Amino acid sequence: MAESPDLKGALPESLTPLVLATQEASKFSHILAGATAFSKSLLPRVAAKLDVSPISDVIAIKSEDTFVRTIYAGMNIFWD
Helix, strand or coil: CCHHHHHCCHHHHHHHHHHHHHHHHHCCCCCCCCCCHHHHHHHHHHHHCCCCCCCEEEEEEEECCEEEEEECCCCCCCCC
């Protein structure tokens, strides 16, 4: 549980340092979040600070370094 006036509104810019501090304290090998607009804003910021690549739209985890994504993961598709 984290409480601070700085966290009011739960903006990715203010939560990134919290996630980084938690990761540093706990030495997580992976950080996961649901496929929401919020996490798609937060996780790239965290990944950049950790110098790793974020992986989005994962639908299954096979092993520590193997995952499955949807066929259209990461693509923007537009129809007329």
